[in-house]
Ligand code: SF4
């Protein structure tokens with residue numbers, strides 16, 4: 618379903634993981650990606666002020682808006698909750714986003730990363746009303762949200778905010794029935810409220826590209842596309858989904874995705890059965906059953922400030938996916954707290970862990986994997 622005739626195809630360029638040259642966006646390569654994308658007949662681009670520390674918006678200007686006429690692309694930007702504290706700060710922030718991107722209006726303007734926790738920040742600062750005003754002024758064509766919480770929270774928000782036209786959801790074949798992400802349940806709420814869906818994370822941050830060997834073999838039996846191609850086509854095969862974003866980081870990834878989506882055909886029954894088998898294979902690989910309750914770290918309980926649940930998240934990623942992403946996750950966790958090898962084995966964390974996890978032993982194993 619596409620309620621937006623200005624959008625040419627159902628695949629979008631998510632500009633949150635652009636190719637980098639040290640600390641800077643690799644502009645020549647990003648320009649080549651933009652050119653290839655437009656040349657193949659796609660025209661939807663997605664950014665946010667927080668992506669790559671503000672450098673994504675600037676890359677949008679350098680590679681897209683300063684090089685192509687305004688009517689040749691659709692541009693989405695987002696109002697992120699951490700960039701405004703008061704209602705009065707929203708409009709200046711919005712104007713700075715327009716300027717950074719080099720445009721006079723956004724086609725889609727999304728209130729970013731809505732959760733039960735930050736919803737009141739948006740409502741108390743009249744963000745929904747201001748977004749509607751910007752639309753009435755022609756500075757925004759369509760208003761929506763990107764969403765990261767339960768279906769119950771989504772239903773509450775959609776029932777209270779009729780100005781929302783579209784919803785951006787995390788949606789992929791592994792999270793479809795996930796009890797935390799709730800892709801299917803959230804999608805069904807959108808259908809119920811008649812809100813077309815934009816998909817983010819169709820390849821789950823790259824995880825579904827780097828499948829475990831048995832999963833890869835299943836995908837390869839299908840034969841035609843790459844693992845990323847199947848993951849993107851899966852999401853695009855649902856009726857109420859009009860756009861699937863992929864955060865591409867190289868011209869090779871761009872070409873692979875273009876190949877999968879330029880003549881899009883919806884999934885066959887065999888393809889659905891195959892990716893759900895792959896999801897079963899991934900889920901069958903044992904992970905640490907940490908529930909992220911954080912009791913072990915609350916109130917500085919760990920004297921070494923080790924972010925235990927986050928390290929377990931990196932370890933679980935490494936166990937299930939053949940991916941560099943786990944290393945990146947690990948490096949990020951230890952930049953915020955202690956390393957697993959800092960553990961002094963005081964045992965305070967294990968005393969309180971409701972899952973009775975052997976945290977000290979697990980941290981040793983994680984230390985050996987990432988530091989050994
Ligand atoms: S055993 Fe290690 S991880 Fe647990 S609280 Fe003590 S120092 Fe922290």
Ligand code: SF4
Nearest residue numbers: 907908910911913970
């Ligand atoms: S207390 Fe146990 S279950 Fe909770 S976050 Fe810590 S390790 Fe995970």
